[in-house]
Amino acid sequence: MARNLDAKCRQCRREGEKLFLKGEKCFTDKCAVDRRAYPPGQHGQKQNNRQSVYGGQLRAKQKVRRIYGILERQFRNTYHAADRARGITGETLLQTLESRLDNVAYRMGFGASRAEARQVVRHNGILVNGHRVNIPSFLLRPGDAVEVAEKSKTQLRIKGATEAAEGRGFPEWLEVDAKAMKGVFKARPLRSELPATINESLVVELYSK
Numbered sequence: 001m002a003r004n005l006d007a008k009c010r011q012c013r014r015e016g017e018k019l020f021l022k023g024e025k026c027f028t029d030k031c032a033v034d035r036r037a038y039p040p041g042q043h044g045q046k047q048n049n050r051q052s053v054y055g056g057q058l059r060a061k062q063k064v065r066r067i068y069g070i071l072e073r074q075f076r077n078t079y080h081a082a083d084r085a086r087g088i089t090g091e092t093l094l095q096t097l098e099s100r101l102d103n104v105a106y107r108m109g110f111g112a113s114r115a116e117a118r119q120v121v122r123h124n125g126i127l128v129n130g131h132r133v134n135i136p137s138f139l140l141r142p143g144d145a146v147e148v149a150e151k152s153k154t155q156l157r158i159k160g161a162t163e164a165a166e167g168r169g170f171p172e173w174l175e176v177d178a179k180a181m182k183g184v185f186k187a188r189p190l191r192s193e194l195p196a197t198i199n200e201s202l203v204v205e206l207y208s209k
Contacts, residue, residue, distance in 0.1 A: 054206075056202060057202045057203070057205050057206035058206065060198075060199045060200075060202035060203050060206070061075075061202070061203045061206050061207075063198065064093075064094075064097070064198055064200070064203060067114075067195075067198070068097045068100070068103060068114065069102075069114050069115055069118065070097070074137070076207070078093065078096055078097065079093055079203070079207050080207075081096065082096055083207075089204050090200030090201050090203060090204045091191045091200065093200060093203065093204075094189075094191070094194055094198065094200055095188040095189060096139065098188065098189050098194065099139045099140050099141075099185070099188060100136065100137055100138070100139060100140075101121055101126065101128065101133060101135065101136055101137070101138040101139075101140060101146070102114055102117050102118040102121050102136035102137070103117070104140055104146055104174070104185055105117040105118075105120060105121055105126055105146065107165075107170065107171055107174055108146060108162075108165070108170065108174060108176050108183045109161050109162040109163075109164065109165025109166060109170070109176065109178060110125075110126065110148055110158055110161065110162065110181065111157075111158070111161050112157065112160070112161040112164065116157065116161070118136045120148075120152065120158065121133070121134055121135070121136045122134055122136065123152075124149065124152075125148060125149050125151075125152035125155075125158070126146060126147070126148060126149065126152075127146070127147050127148075127149055128140065128144055128145070128146055129144055129145050130145070132149065140185040141185070142185060142186060142187045142188065143184065143185070143186075144184070144185045145182065145183070145184050145185075146182065146183055146184070146185060147180070147181060147182030147183070148181040148182065153181050158181070162178050162181055163178070165178070166178040170183075171189065171193060172193060173185075173186050173187050173188065173189045173190075173193060174186060
C-alpha cells in the first residue's frame with residue numbers, strides 16, 4: 001500500500017495551519033505550527049507571499065489531500081466520482097472523503113489521528129455492521145454501525161484516543177458510544193458541519209481546467 005512518508009509537522013507548516021496529523025501532539029504547545037508559523041525549508045521565512053491563481057488552487061488541493069491522507073491518484077479518482085454524481089461537486093467530494101472508513105473511525109475516536117485510525121482498520125480492528133472490514137477507503141452508508149473489534153478494545157492507544165475524542169465531543173452526524181467503542185454513521189455531513197478553512201471550490205477549479 002502506497003503511503004505519504006513526508007514528515008507530518010512539515011506538511012502542516014507548509015499549509016500554514018494545523019491539519020491534526022499527529023494526534024494529541026497537535027493540541028499541545030509542542031505543535032510545530034505554533035512554534036514555527038512559517039513554511040519549512042531553508043527559505044521558509046523569506047517566502048514571497050504573492051501567489052498565482054494556479055498556486056492558490058494547488059495549495060487548496062494539497063491541503064485537502066494531506067488532511068485526509070490520500071495520495072494524488074486516489075484523490076483524483078475520488079474527485080471524478082464526485083463530479084459524476086448529482087449535487088455540488090465540491091461538497092460531494094468532501095462528503096465522500098468524510099464517509100471513508102478510516103476517517104469515520106478517526107472521528108469516532110478509534111485512532112488519535114487519521115493515520116492511526118487507518119492502521120487500526122488495516123489490522124482488522126474495525127467491524128462494520130458486525131463484519132470485519134480492513135479497507136480504509138471503504139465508503140460507509142447512512143445507518144452503518146461501526147465498532148472496534150473485541151480483541152482490539154484492550155489496546156491502550158485506542159482507549160486513550162477514544163477518551164480524548166469523547167472529551168472534545170463528536171460530530172452531530174455520528175452517534176458514538178465511547179465506553180462501548182462503537183457508533184453509527186447517521187448521515188453524510190452537511191457542508192456547514194465541515195471545516196470552514198477548506199476551500200473545495202478551488203479544488204474544483206483546478207480539476208476543471
